[in-house]
Amino acid sequence: MAVLIGVLMLAWRAAPVGAFGPEDVGMFPPTAAVKPYFNFDGKGFIIRGKRVFIASGSLHYQRVPRALWKSRLLKMKRAGFNCVQTYIFWSYQEPREGQFNFKGRHNLGAFLKLVHSMGFYAILRIGPY
Incomplete structure (x- = not known):
């Protein structure tokens, strides 16, 4: 990789x-x-x-209950990762045109704030589906 x-x-x-x-x-x-x-x-x-070696793992926020985000990120941190990559399926955030959902497990902002607060870098893989 x-x-x-x-x-x-x-x-x-x-x-x-x-x-x-x-x-x-x-x-x-x-x-x-x-x-x-x-x-x-x-x-x-x-x-x-500062020179940084990126060690990245994937955690797809939309596939993990929000209550488990922190424990999953802690496991990644303990495994030595310093970066989290996640897909952003825009159809998950906007299921119908003009109808947005950023609540609960859909709360991308809360996920990214948690990632940042735990000292991770983030790679966002943005796509429509």
């Missing part, structure tokens, strides 16, 4: 601006805005100026 992330990051770094079409320059203008917080230098990730 780490090799795949490294290869993807190297490919991203090596791609010139507009490499995927002329519209890229307008859609994704070059910027250094995130570099002070997050960067990759070919050797690893740098977060807030």
